[in-house]
Amino acid sequence: MGTLNIGLVGYKFMGKAHSHAFRDVSMFFDLPVKPVMKVLCGRDEKSVAESARKFGWEEYVTSWEELVQRDDIDLIDITAPSNVHKEIVLAAAQNGKHIFCEKPLALTLEDAEQMLQAVTEAGVKHMIGFNYRRVPAIMLIKQMIDSGKLGQIYHFRGTYLQDYVIDPSFPLVWRLRKEIAGSGSLGDLGAHTIDLARWLVGDFHEVIGMSETFIKERPLPTEMTGLSAKSSLDAEMGTVTVDDATAFLARFKNGALGTFEATRFAAGHRNMNFFEINGSLGSVRFDFERMNEMEYYSTEDAEGYQGFRRIQTTEAVHPYMQAWWPAGHIIGYEHTFIHEMKDFIESIVEDRLPEPNFRDGVECQRVLHAVEKSIDNRTWVQID
């Protein structure tokens, strides 16, 4: 069996999740090639060395420019902040590497389109980290919709609720700075919901949104880990330049109506990535905090016995679950990344483009862009 050598850029929250995925994917899935955790890349030598050892990478480097040129690397995986995605992608594509890139693809639609063009011209395989598509319950919903179980879709209702910055003293982390993150709740959370809506319901026709930054000044951080951070009591204040919350209305091309909300100010919601879809034959509901379940209502159940069913998507017949534990034994957040890597690796070996790829990243960016424009111009904006 051949090998596929990985070079991963970034080793924080996402870098750790991806490292774990490469570490475990071949234990649970029969892959046509063996992924090798070759090189971890990060700017701080001490930290990246420590992470490489801990996560199980063979080597580490501090320069992604060097990494993307190495002949012994087949796949570049990018988990660095959004503002550096573009240059890494362009260089990696130029060097003929397959590329996995975390979402959002870029800070602007123009950048995203340029990146898509680069990978397309280079003829490399590319995938984007809309990992929620790899939740078995959501994959099941996709199969249900495709097979007509919901009939004509009338409504998509997506709310991605968090509360981790609700405390006004929470520091001004990079995710709250437009120049690095590109966007706040919309790009971070809403992008996931937009991608799911596109995938499950279809293309967007038009949108109109509103957004708000509830806490406009925050102390500068002294330390950041994962999503948490610390500040000192006498810290200087800085300006929050992204949205704390964004909501928008949408019409899909197929006539469905969509409502979207992303916020980091919903007390009590740690990570409620929720959506509901109502169709002419039934409805489905999903909440990521209970990611091993979904609810399904069918108008075709017998009268008097209709109701939302709580389906535990932990059975061998459910997407990806054959590989895991007996029914009723749940999987966790990190498994979505394992599923991504399984699918990406298989697509590379089988020489086909996986989904979601940079095209999906561009289309998501197009919607994000339209939402932002609709907010700025206070008017409906059509997609395309």
Place this chain on the structure above:
Amino acid sequence: MGTLNIGLVGYKFMGKAHSHAFRDVSMFFDLPVKPVMKVLCGRDEKSVAESARKFGWEEYVTSWEELVQRDDIDLIDITAPSNVHKEIVLAAAQNGKHIFCEKPLALTLEDAEQMLQAVTEAGVKHMIGFNYRRVPAIMLIKQMIDSGKLGQIYHFRGTYLQDYVIDPSFPLVWRLRKEIAGSGSLGDLGAHTIDLARWLVGDFHEVIGMSETFIKERPLPTEMTGLSAKSSLDAEMGTVTVDDATAFLARFKNGALGTFEATRFAAGHRNMNFFEINGSLGSVRFDFERMNEMEYYSTEDAEGYQGFRRIQTTEAVHPYMQAWWPAGHIIGYEHTFIHEMKDFIESIVEDRLPEPNFRDGVECQRVLHAVEKSIDNRTWVQID
């Protein structure tokens, strides 16, 4: 103890609910006056006679014009379709009757304002049937917000989901005809959510909405009861002239963001009047299908022990519940009307204006009007 003589217009779904309220209110609450079920009014003599007997009314009449002029009537209660509210209110006010009117107050904002002016000039007491305010759990939420338990409000998220017309063969009932109902999902369902949002969060600043009629032609009905109806197989088709679904975004004057959705096309939702409010100190959630409960999250609970609490609002300390059963024994939909009548009767005796009154009806209508205008003009519309 004195008496208060009631004249009720309408004897269908709402008329039955109101009749029951008058029948039971004095059994459970100590009222300062005895409500007397004097006269039931309806156009079809046979039906109204039958209903009067069954519901316990002393008499029936077929002319509301006659009813509002009777000297032995103190309170006119109007549950007839929205398109006749105005003329009855004006006549009843002119005759010095106290008036309870079901929502929506009128078909247009102008009519609503005229009705408010009439009752104000007549000096009579008036109340509008936003009965959800009388759900103990919602009244508790109002008390919590007023006492600061939620802190500054950031988000209101209201969805009123039904599915009773999702079947395309469901007949063209009066609720689907603009000339009688005035509006569809927005006025019927959304009006409740708007009133709750105004009451709980505060005044609206601006709105923008979208709406859709998914099924544009339906068979004419042969029979209607409550919300259900029948048609014949060879029925002629008629045009649906109201919205099947409406969603809108809102900004409140205090800076909070609101998302609203009302639909009759959400399969599996019989009557999910749901809302959630997120504030700086906590959140609350409510679903009318489980109206004896609410969920409450407090940021002030100890770290590691925070979570949404399911509070059963069935205890003697909860609003109105002292009158009912021991804790854990729930009440139903019709109790909201009993609570309305208790409060209205008390306000009449104590010579003060109850809430919600026609002023609230007008303000709700103002928001409905703005939403409709925003849909027609495809632009944000400010509420005065």
Place this chain on the structure above:
Amino acid sequence: MGTLNIGLVGYKFMGKAHSHAFRDVSMFFDLPVKPVMKVLCGRDEKSVAESARKFGWEEYVTSWEELVQRDDIDLIDITAPSNVHKEIVLAAAQNGKHIFCEKPLALTLEDAEQMLQAVTEAGVKHMIGFNYRRVPAIMLIKQMIDSGKLGQIYHFRGTYLQDYVIDPSFPLVWRLRKEIAGSGSLGDLGAHTIDLARWLVGDFHEVIGMSETFIKERPLPTEMTGLSAKSSLDAEMGTVTVDDATAFLARFKNGALGTFEATRFAAGHRNMNFFEINGSLGSVRFDFERMNEMEYYSTEDAEGYQGFRRIQTTEAVHPYMQAWWPAGHIIGYEHTFIHEMKDFIESIVEDRLPEPNFRDGVECQRVLHAVEKSIDNRTWVQID
């Protein structure tokens, strides 16, 4: 249409619930006879007079001995404490009255059997207040089991959890005194579960139980209302003579296994009358705190789409619900009594014995008796 004159003994918690049932039953159901709230009976003249006025009774008396002899009374309804059930029943039967009696039928099995014999010999109709059978969701479950939807029953799991006496300073109310209540959690709560198990699963074969009185001494009460009560700080203490909690195992004659638990010491459970039944073809679950719902799992749903469905039993096709509100609009605790009275009145007019009747009361008492004996003797006890 004829009339049926009611005489009700007792006017506290249960007396109020029954009064309300008689008051409302003919408004919502088409009865073949008109129930007349003739006489309310209670020992304290002032209180019973006040209650009679408030509840809508034509008269009141203070002697049940007198009441049962009145020629103008057709039906005697007994909601007085359990220790007086027997003598009232015997006298009422002797006078040819139809009898409704609250559960438990009597303090001992012997008394219960004697009461059954009396009503049988007198040829009067009799019913016992196992009101949970009249919850639409439970009636639906009965229909499902009878029609084979659950297949062969393997398990019944019933827990009736309350917490209203968990505070050690809660007074020694009559429900905690064996000489009046006969039994504690077992007879008060467990009796309901036993009746439901008998009805839904079938006859008991054998039982073994355990019980405990966690708080053995309590202050004497100064005031009692419904389930609540007050005491003074310097109150004398008295001994609790009933069980705070009882659990038992059971085998049914059809081979099913049953587990039962009744307690007043389950913090957080106001009135969780819960049961689950597992059969070869499916399962059902019910919790009285959400009495307008049930959960249903079918092994016959398609693979991968199986799950417990939350069925809202508020539709016209559900038992009793045709009479109430549109789907999604719930009913409350008191409606179970209305349904009881509807069925009892109909059975009287149609000259047939309703269910549950005193025979069911005796059978329940037989199980209670066996459980108590199994606790005393620390051994399995067979029923019969």
Place this chain on the structure above:
Amino acid sequence: MGTLNIGLVGYKFMGKAHSHAFRDVSMFFDLPVKPVMKVLCGRDEKSVAESARKFGWEEYVTSWEELVQRDDIDLIDITAPSNVHKEIVLAAAQNGKHIFCEKPLALTLEDAEQMLQAVTEAGVKHMIGFNYRRVPAIMLIKQMIDSGKLGQIYHFRGTYLQDYVIDPSFPLVWRLRKEIAGSGSLGDLGAHTIDLARWLVGDFHEVIGMSETFIKERPLPTEMTGLSAKSSLDAEMGTVTVDDATAFLARFKNGALGTFEATRFAAGHRNMNFFEINGSLGSVRFDFERMNEMEYYSTEDAEGYQGFRRIQTTEAVHPYMQAWWPAGHIIGYEHTFIHEMKDFIESIVEDRLPEPNFRDGVECQRVLHAVEKSIDNRTWVQID
């Protein structure tokens, strides 16, 4: 940093879970020593070789007798069926290996005691696989009880419900044969509940139980994987020699009452390891199907605002969760094994006995033994 060499016996369901734990534990936790996946042991050479490669073991062997004698092995981990636990443990202890053993420790109490004696005399560290103790939510409950948050414990209510053998055509797998599994639902599922009850509530005083084998004959299997299995249509039938379901009552030494039920015949329950504990100051509830949550009710919450809180145990302050993902991002079944191995490895390095160890295995076996005796003798059996 030193190393700790592992030898694992068994490579099926549990062997895979343990392999994964060793593979990942040092990526997420800072261990004082590096665990090395040295040798995998299984009887079928082809299969064990394949598993060793896939799971990441350096070598494989087919003889545990050889394995336990190797000098380069520090820790023997036993996931083979229960009937071979004893001889492996005795041999491993004799060779001075630290031992992790899956539950149940042995087929009989005598064997379990002998095993405890062997490891004690050998002075090796030992741990038993009651992995549910390593669920963060359950560990939190333990901390809550120890710190007095629940007050005096009144009730423990444990139900472990599965349905994977409910189909009568499901084959006669080894878990259904007494000579290999020792016990059915009781030993497999009930053992977990018993261990949790002992740990959380305290020692058992006495028990009485009942059990049933609903399906007495089943086809012999042709294939077994994890918990699933296949058979051929013309398979011979064999006799099920273990219990399909067992329930028992218990009294704890501290006066609490316990009810226990374990079944493989609860349709719709894939793996519902549920328990609830009621104390004088509050209650907790846990369901393994939603293992990242627990519910907590406190009697000390303000009146009117009391209710069960859904706590997501995914925050850094929750046991083990600092090592994982941001709040709201859940972990899965396999993480419980990672937590076990972390704790076991640390205890070895720190030269202290971990919990749960073989002593806990013996005590659990003592309760299982008493339950079985109580079933056979139809009488209460005291523990000790």
